[in-house]
Amino acid sequence: MAGLVIANWKMHGSLELIAEFAQEWRELPQLSGVNVVLCPPAPYLGVVSEAVEGIVLGAQNSADRVEGALTGEVSSQMLSELGCGYVIIGHSERRSLFSETDAQVAVKAQLAIAQGLHAVVCVGETLEHRDADQQDKVVSEQLLGSLAEVPWEKLVVAYEPVWAIGTGRTATPAQAEAMHGVIKGCLRGHFGDAGADIPVIYGGSVKPENAGVLFECDNIDGALVGGASLNANSFWHIASAASAGRA
Numbered sequence: 001m002a003g004l005v006i007a008n009w010k011m012h013g014s015l016e017l018i019a020e021f022a023q024e025w026r027e028l029p030q031l032s033g034v035n036v037v038l039c040p041p042a043p044y045l046g047v048v049s050e051a052v053e054g055i056v057l058g059a060q061n062s063a064d065r066v067e068g069a070l071t072g073e074v075s076s077q078m079l080s081e082l083g084c085g086y087v088i089i090g091h092s093e094r095r096s097l098f099s100e101t102d103a104q105v106a107v108k109a110q111l112a113i114a115q116g117l118h119a120v121v122c123v124g125e126t127l128e129h130r131d132a133d134q135q136d137k138v139v140s141e142q143l144l145g146s147l148a149e150v151p152w153e154k155l156v157v158a159y160e161p162v163w164a165i166g167t168g169r170t171a172t173p174a175q176a177e178a179m180h181g182v183i184k185g186c187l188r189g190h191f192g193d194a195g196a197d198i199p200v201i202y203g204g205s206v207k208p209e210n211a212g213v214l215f216e217c218d219n220i221d222g223a224l225v226g227g228a229s230l231n232a233n234s235f236w237h238i239a240s241a242a243s244a245g246r247a
């Protein structure tokens with residue numbers, strides 16, 4: 001499968017940054033063999049889709065209801081109407097800061113996929129779990145809890161160890177590869193043969209300097225990139241490494 005590289009801008013950016021990013025991105029060579037997705041903050045979806053060429057638009061979150069009196073929420077249907085192809089669901093920041101549960105993540109993923117979006121379901125262990133050697137159990141349980149009633153088509157799983165997000169501390173390729181193997185095993189157990197077709201991407205301080213070695217791992221199908229995706233040049237180098245690793 002082609003590599004998949006997703007930019008998660010979180011609550012960063014401005015109209016000025018989008019203009020600069022778009023200009024720099026336009027001057028970089030076009031990439032092939034990799035699907036590049038850009039997830040800006042929701043208010044910028046329209047501007048990014050107009051300004052940045054050669055990317056698929058994505059969102060960082062969607063609601064766990066179809067519609068209603070839910071001030072501040074954004075539905076999957078709205079994202080789909082705006083041209084999004086992907087939505088990140090259950091990012092560790094949503095789980096820890098906004099108390100999202102596995103059950104909510106599963107509902108959000110179902111609704112997103114029903115609207116034709118790719119649901120990027122995030123899972124990952126904390127440092128405490130890693131230090132206690134509980135990571136396989138914790139991530140498998142979180143994954144299966146987040147997949148209740150979720151169809152496999154258009155599902156993407158992002159493994160993001162919480163201790164590696166925004167810390168500059170990346171999981172070693174061996175640690176990431178081992179966990180991706182566990183996740184792929186769970187997906188095959190849950191979905192049968194179809195589970196093998198679900199991309200499993202890695203996130204946690206991915207940068208141009210470490211992307212190449214991560215993408216050489218058999219079970220790593222791409223990356224979810226936070227900090228390094230705010231700069232077009234760094235993000236391009238990561239996406240380019242994914243395209244080389246999967247060519």
Ligand code: PEP
Nearest residue numbers: 165166203204205226227
């Ligand atoms: C993320 O936001 O999903 C992420 C992995 O962030 P960073 O690359 O900055 O660690």
